Amino acid sequence: MNGSSSSSGRWVGFRKEIKVLDCTIRDGGLMNSSRFSDEVVRAVYDACADAGIDCMEMGYKNSARIYSPEKFGPWRFCKEDDVRRIVGDNKRDIKISVMADAEKCDYKTDILPKSESAIDVIRIATYIHQIPLAIDMINDATQKGYETTVNLMAISTVRESELDEGLELLGQSPAQAIYLVDSFGSLYSEQIRYMMAKYMRIANEFGKEVGIHAHNNLQLAFSNTIEAIVAGANMVDGTLAGLGRGAGNCPLEMLVGFLHNPKYRMRPLLECIEKHIEPMRAKLGWGFDYPYMVTGFLNRHPKDAMEFNESDRRGRIVEFYDEMMK
Numbered sequence: 001m002n003g004s005s006s007s008s009g010r011w012v013g014f015r016k017e018i019k020v021l022d023c024t025i026r027d028g029g030l031m032n033s034s035r036f037s038d039e040v041v042r043a044v045y046d047a048c049a050d051a052g053i054d055c056m057e058m059g060y061k062n063s064a065r066i067y068s069p070e071k072f073g074p075w076r077f078c079k080e081d082d083v084r085r086i087v088g089d090n091k092r093d094i095k096i097s098v099m100a101d102a103e104k105c106d107y108k109t110d111i112l113p114k115s116e117s118a119i120d121v122i123r124i125a126t127y128i129h130q131i132p133l134a135i136d137m138i139n140d141a142t143q144k145g146y147e148t149t150v151n152l153m154a155i156s157t158v159r160e161s162e163l164d165e166g167l168e169l170l171g172q173s174p175a176q177a178i179y180l181v182d183s184f185g186s187l188y189s190e191q192i193r194y195m196m197a198k199y200m201r202i203a204n205e206f207g208k209e210v211g212i213h214a215h216n217n218l219q220l221a222f223s224n225t226i227e228a229i230v231a232g233a234n235m236v237d238g239t240l241a242g243l244g245r246g247a248g249n250c251p252l253e254m255l256v257g258f259l260h261n262p263k264y265r266m267r268p269l270l271e272c273i274e275k276h277i278e279p280m281r282a283k284l285g286w287g288f289d290y291p292y293m294v295t296g297f298l299n300r301h302p303k304d305a306m307e308f309n310e311s312d313r314r315g316r317i318v319e320f321y322d323e324m325m326k
Helices: 024-032 038-050 080-087 128-143 160-172 189-206 221-230 252-259 267-284 290-297 303-309 317-324
Strands: 019-022 055-060 095-101 121-126 147-152 177-182 209-214 235-238
Touching (some): 024 038, 147 160, 189 209, 290 303
């Protein structure tokens, strides 16, 4: 396993073993009920492949029993026919991943054997109390032939002793990587460094990689991703123009610029952003915003801010602040 980077200054981000995952469609789908057109999904797929991105997360493997297909678009379910409609018969040199949420996925039936699927990686998302189920999901996907990783969510709300126990259990699982996830965008750089030390100890003991998935409530997603890379994270997430739930994510284009790896190319990403992503911003309204800032400071889920911004009270910043501080 790789420890902290020995580089400094301009080249601190250059490490050939770092892998970049785009989760524009998956995370962005939380802003539009996963209703992206095929044109947009294919454009993101082609842009990421042209840019040398290692993996594209196409969406969720959520259960149709829980999420109505009438309300949610195809990228909430990522059925095989939908995925193949995007990647075509000549799949490009980029892996495809989907996210399977603990308690929201009929994983034993909806995740096919890898030999029957265009998907390469199953990313399990779990809260601390769901870890036993998550491990069963990891085992199931591994046995079916997939690469597997696990996102441990909302760690900013987890007691340290529980986090240590949870990481130990995940370390013993067959997942190839464990992601540090700042679900509420509330962590600061010193907390990232402290958490990364925990994750790296587990990674080194069990032969895992560590990943980082950062949200931008306090405008720290990019800098926190850099902190994690310096501390040894080799799996990093980003989205085009930061598109994602609420305040959004670490911008993929900024991440590519920081890494200084010639295998990654900026221009295809900017072309896709200009043509397909930025035109959505006025309607979807992701990115730094004062209500999201408040929930970030309070270490709270951004759902209250999202509901406020979707109401006719949007823009009454002080009113939201006063409500949250009661």
